[in-house]
Amino acid sequence: MTLPGNTIPFWALSLAYWLHMLATVAWIGGLVALVILVLPIARRILEADLYANFLEQVQRRLDPLGWLSLAVLLATGLFQLSANSNYEGFLSISNRWSVVIFIKHILFFGMIAVSAYLTWGILPSLRRIALMRAKGIQSEDTEKLYKREVILLRINLVMGIVILGLTSLARAS
Numbered sequence: 001m002t003l004p005g006n007t008i009p010f011w012a013l014s015l016a017y018w019l020h021m022l023a024t025v026a027w028i029g030g031l032v033a034l035v036i037l038v039l040p041i042a043r044r045i046l047e048a049d050l051y052a053n054f055l056e057q058v059q060r061r062l063d064p065l066g067w068l069s070l071a072v073l074l075a076t077g078l079f080q081l082s083a084n085s086n087y088e089g090f091l092s093i094s095n096r097w098s099v100v101i102f103i104k105h106i107l108f109f110g111m112i113a114v115s116a117y118l119t120w121g122i123l124p125s126l127r128r129i130a131l132m133r134a135k136g137i138q139s140e141d142t143e144k145l146y147k148r149e150v151i152l153l154r155i156n157l158v159m160g161i162v163i164l165g166l167t168s169l170a171r172a173s
Contacts, residue, residue, distance in 0.1 A: 008083045016083075020076040027069035028160040030062050035153045048142065052130030059123050067119075070112060077108075097173035104166040107159045114156045122149045 042054050081101070093102050122145055129139045 008079075013080070013083050016076040016079045019072055020080065023069040023072035023076070024164070026065055027073070028157075028164065030066060030069075031153065031157045031160055034058070034062065035150075035157050039150065039153070043146070049130060049133050052126055052133070055123070056127055056130070059119075063119055066115060070115070073108070095173070097170050100166050100170045100173060104163050104170065107163050107166070111156050111159050111163070114152050114159075118149065118152055118156075122152065 038058065042051055046054055093099055125141070126145050126149070129142050129145065132139055133142075
């Protein structure tokens with residue numbers, strides 16, 4: 001069975017929607033839990049060395065899930081895009097739906113950039129600082145990096161929430 005006016009089977013589009021929602025819940029849910037629950041509590045009750053170790057362990061668990069979610073979002077999003085009757089071609093911004101989708105994708109790529117900087121910039125620096133502390137060497141950058149990390153995680157969370165709002169607007173268009 002295919003959708004009217006579409007060559008994509010109903011089951012394939014349904015699967016793409018389900019995987020897209022599942023990846024969204026995993027990624028945004030992980031950000032919400034991390035930013036609102038886990039990090040503030042851990043920061044309050046753990047000493048700097050334990051906090052850095054805790055952060056590394058959390059990153060090892062969340063990073064693969066986050067990057068897998070991004071890959072699934074990208075693949076299923078492109079699939080859904082091609083099936084949408086409002087889609088008129090790459091960078092064709094001719095209706096409200098395409099404007100909303102364009103803004104959504106700018107924010108999505110912004111989230112990818114922030115996530116990459118956190119994964120391969122901030123967190124390795126925090127790990128190095130933790131190793132230096134374990135050897136008795138203090139670093140003045142620790143607090144600055146922790147603050148930058150929290151700010152970037154919050155920015156990613158806000159962008160994710162805005163993306164969800166834009167998705168609602170696109171579906172209503």
